[in-house]
Amino acid sequence: MTIANSTSTDDLGSAAQRDRRKRILDATYDLAKAGGFDAVQMRSVAEQADVALGTLYRYFPSKIHLLVSALGRQFEETSSRLNEREIPGDNKADRVLYVLKRMARGMQGDPKLTEALTRAFMFADSSVANEIHVVGMSMTSIVTHAMHGGVPLEGAITDEDVAVARVLGDVWLSALVAWVTGRSTAAETAAHMETAVHLILRD
């Protein structure tokens, strides 16, 4: 009876591991969505993902790694979803604002989740550099894509475009933190982003 589920040997172990990893990230996501940063407790994640605490730590060396990985997964999904669409708007500013507001709306619809992921991002140190890099690249990609209106012209993205995208990403992050921590409202956040975009993208 043990033979049944083994057709190719070299993928089975990895498949089980991918499965565990997915269960863990799903549990993280669910707990974060329901209760925010504090609700993502390592014991709870382990229990909900049906793995032992030690196993959880084998897959993710800290709570921060865990949450930033979850953020990265979500950002990559958002990024690839947005990047295969045309972005409406007549100029760079409008298009960038369109995607930023869209993302902001999405995040504000899940405030607890956003709080958890943003907190983790802000608290990450250099040991999380890889996971952070994923998030940063997605963000830059989203903004540069919006600047060019959805046409994937590779040569068209200049160094200045990337610089602009990074600055906007910074402002966006700060605004997000201010919103997450209850220091500014959603409307203020949107207005601030609009100001920043118009200051930086005057075409």
Place this chain on the structure above:
Amino acid sequence: MTIANSTSTDDLGSAAQRDRRKRILDATYDLAKAGGFDAVQMRSVAEQADVALGTLYRYFPSKIHLLVSALGRQFEETSSRLNEREIPGDNKADRVLYVLKRMARGMQGDPKLTEALTRAFMFADSSVANEIHVVGMSMTSIVTHAMHGGVPLEGAITDEDVAVARVLGDVWLSALVAWVTGRSTAAETAAHMETAVHLILRD
């Protein structure tokens, strides 16, 4: 002999409390400077400030409040020191870069301290809004002052100036976090700030 140090009665109790508060903030500062965020342990602060743990929590309801208060004190000092000087530079961009680089240099000279205070700032929630506001105002004040070259013309500061200052403050904060968490070097941070300032202040 007990009469000596009591001239006006209604200040004595407060004086003792001011003293404790100052001792606590000093201890926080020293521990943060020596060992960063993790070294600021509530038991250590209490011991070094010569107060009981319960007393520490009576003065500052959490480690975050404590650290952000320390950050606020430092920012206010920096702000008032900078605001009474003339800022060198021929245009807004140069002057703003001057003060930002100056601040960055100061903070990079005390990396542990900067790490502790920045982490706390990023982790603060709305219950720390008051302390945060102090920091935000100091930052805005520093930048707007630099934009105007050190001449304290009150009417000269427009809404747009404030908006620009806030955007620059956001970028500065993000860059600081990236540096503090070891995700970018001091040189990269400086270059990034320079890019942002030139993007936003083209005069």
Place this chain on the structure above:
DNA sequence: GCATAATTAGAAACACGTTCCAGTTTTGTT
């Protein structure tokens, strides 16, 4: 100068991130 209230000290206890360990199960090799 004394009674009462507020404050502080001191220490124990709790919560959660993290580490560690002994035993078991799974995986990979021969």
Place this chain on the structure above:
DNA sequence: AACAAAACTGGAACGTGTTTCTAATTATGC
């Protein structure tokens, strides 16, 4: 199939932020 290595489990244990409790101390009102 037998063995070795790696991964997993379950749970105890540790460190540090936070809370709580009681006795001692200090300030305040009459």
